[in-house]
Amino acid sequence: MTSLTQRAVGLMSTGAGIAVAMGLMNAAHYAFTMVAARLLGPGQYGAMAAVMNLLLVISVGALGLQATAARRISAHPENVAQIEAAMLRIVWRFAVGLGLVLLLLAPAVDRVLKLDNLSLAVMVAVAAVPLTLVGGYAGILQGERRWLALGLVYMSGGTRLVLGLALLSWRADVEVAFLAVALGAFAPVVLGRFILRGVRTTGARSNAHTTAAILRETLYNSQALLAFFALSNVDVIVARNTLDAHDAGLYAAGLILAKMMTFLPQFVVVVAFPAMASAAERTRALTKSLLGVVALGIACTTAVALLSPTVLFLVGGEEFAEIRDDLWVFTLLGTALALLQLVIYSVLARQGRRSSYAVWAAFAAMVVGGLATDSLGALLTWVVLVDSALLVLLVGVSYYLLRAPRSNGTPASALV
Template structure:
């Protein structure tokens, strides 16, 4: 039976709100990064980007907590208050532990990132606390399908960083100020999350399955899966630095801007679909519709990158990188594959599959092994596209097969 038209309109409205919010967040985040490059100069910008990349890696902890919260609430609506309280307590403990560990490792972070500033490394450690805290809040809002509040949460994650961060680096143009702006920006989503969750409910019952230990175990598994995916989606630029000369590696990095645009453009689809993918009765339908939507967006982007390649070059580096123009559609296709793979990875998290993640790690190993044998931009991107396409096909078959089962075995997912 098809859903009522009012329900379809509501879902479309929900998706539109989150789509706009994530787009605003990504544009604001990108805008601050570009402004920082121009204001603080190349040397300080390199240190800033190194710190930013470390925070991106640490974000898998927050995303692991978010997926845990969203999945558990979506599949156990009878214990929402219990899960909410347990997630908030667990998230607080984990975030403090992450921050404390990084503070202890400040000298190591300073040396590893070649910052020459213990203060900058300490700011990174402090910034990791609100970053992690936000994961639990976002997961609760996502699991409860409170899309309006979640949309505001995401807007607060981008716009304040642009405004406050820019003001700080204009006052003091260096890497420490830039990463401080990022850290302060992380506080604004927490305020939104606190406001949205301020009315704490009394737990309906005591649910032993939502103990702190079980939440930590699931969150650790989720973080590990997401880390594997992020490694797969990022390793090619590191390979490019090894097998290509500086000029061609720069061309490859320029092309990857197009891939990242296509990866982040349908981010809202994953966010909105995840609770449904976690629900046994709707996971298959949610996965198929989401994959089709991302694929449709991908087709539009690939065609646009091919037909309007000259215009696209404005956003990926300009005339100086003109040699990569004919390959922009290939990078757009790569971004589409990565976006669809992201959906599949979250489908694995939604059903708490354990064995499927081995395929992601295997694909990473294959990309590294074959990529190191290439010697051109087209050769490297072709390897990455081929491996990602095979992985996507295998995961799609596995997901659709397992989605038929109302309660799949986590040990075999």
């Protein structure tokens, strides 16, 4: 192995390697989206966007499985063999069950999304299976902090772009485009299963890691993450119902920047989550992660404020020039959402049971208050205020609970 190769392997075996892997994966997915939009045209791309958004909601189950596996392995390393074996069984049942439910619901999905294409709705059910499986595999690797293997699994998701280019050059229609998504989803599953082929057989066992207990935690994690997805996406729906079409389009363009900023530091969550699940590391891990995302957010917000004419090109060009002076606010909104995502994962890591209620309450406030606004600026201000208030609340509660053990020995952080 050459010195350069050794350095590359060394980098990919660290948290920095995860940042590189997730950056490449997201870049490939973004490139596929751009190619599909250009080749399909507005009519067909509308259907493509609808099913991709549905997959985003469905992926909450995969994220719930990943969080459950990573948390349990990090918090109970002595039971890693038992947890790994249980997760590999459960993830298959969960994925196949979800796929069958979606298959039965395919006619309803076709009607609700107005696809007029039952085969496309059926492919959603097929794609949901590998997308859910890889959540369990990634969670095991994340919990064991096997960053090189996890990075390779993430990067293998880029096969969507390769397949998409090949298939769309053959025939540019929405079925072919989504077929690339469905087929590309199997590559991480094959690689993940190969990496985990040697299941551990020795180690301590505990009654805490039964199938029922793991499923309960997965469902709780999934609903908490669903709350975050609902909160971070409902404002665009509110905009379409309270603003005219022009202003709603401007707001949606600004949200492109907000979403980029939300997912840019996602690697921080992946790397920090196992440490946040460990009682000895969680406070330090949360603090370092928050400071890292804040620093990145300040740097990006400053850059956007100084380079707004250039950044405007990324969100649609001069047709959206009316929001040029607000682009830094959208970047700030994305930073707040990135911090919220981090804190919510911290809540999942300590298995807080009540904090997620605050996210649903913020969702309700976002809808009610947002519908009362009458301008783009007012809506943007309200969204930033709600997200910021929730962030301050959750950060304050998290630090209070992490530093306040109960007298009976049970950490207070396990209850709220």
